[in-house]
Amino acid sequence: QVQLQESGPGLVRPSQTLSLTCNVSGGSISSGNYYWTWIRQPAGEGLEWIGRVYASGTTHYNPSLKSRVTISVDTSKNQFSLNLSSVSAADTAVYYCARNLRYGGHFDFWGQGTLVTVSS
Amino acid sequence: DIVMTQSPDSLAVSLGERATINCKSSQSILYSSNDKNYLAWYQHKPGQPPKLLLYWASIRESGVPDRFSGSGSGTDFTLTISSLQAEDVAVYYCQQCYTTPYTFGQGTKLEIK
Secondary structure, eight states: OOEEEEESOSEEOTTSOEEEEEEEESSOTTOTTEEEEEEEEOTTSOOEEEEEEOTTSOEEEOTTTTTTEEEEEETTTTEEEEEEOSOOGGGOEEEEEEEEETTTOOEEEEOOOEEEEEOO | OOOEEEEOSEEEEOTTSOEEEEEEESSOOEETTTTEEOEEEEEEOTTSOOEEEEETTTEEOTTOOTTEEEEEETTEEEEEESSOOGGGOEEEEEEEOSSSSOEEOOOEEEEEO
């Protein structure tokens, strides 16, 4: 059973960079059948797809965030990461990492989610 | 971006009764080469991550009870819970998996009447 777990600071100062890591266990991140994805949900709002990375390092980002987002993968550690620069209060949200079926697009396994608050 | 619109925003149904949630996409999410609709449904309970219920509009994920079913094609889709159980109280989201950026509906909050 694949498990994903987010880790990183729960508080980030405005204008700084939000950095999160997702550790994958129970399966290899190098499997060719999946993308590895970040999704967020501000309090009281809906789900927003941030972007995804393939084991090769190929990335796809949401255009609404593209100028500020970097997603990377470390296959040796079986983990992938999110960096979101120049954050503001609008970036306060629960951040989820998830596994994305390459040929389906749906998300079959999710991390528990981590709340990141942007505040001075 | 493909806009996903769910209706209603909230729904109250008696235990044992049918619950129906609708989802409409701003463009067709039917992939003609394989005749699959790239639409997924998720159940989201407080303090938990969303749980995949259905994909390709009507395929139940392993372990999902058969009271959950999905239908529709092209731009109009429906999630049906045939006999509502207390544990089904949650927010339900549809998601288009047709093209990036992937987008979700705004959610439908399902409660017990």
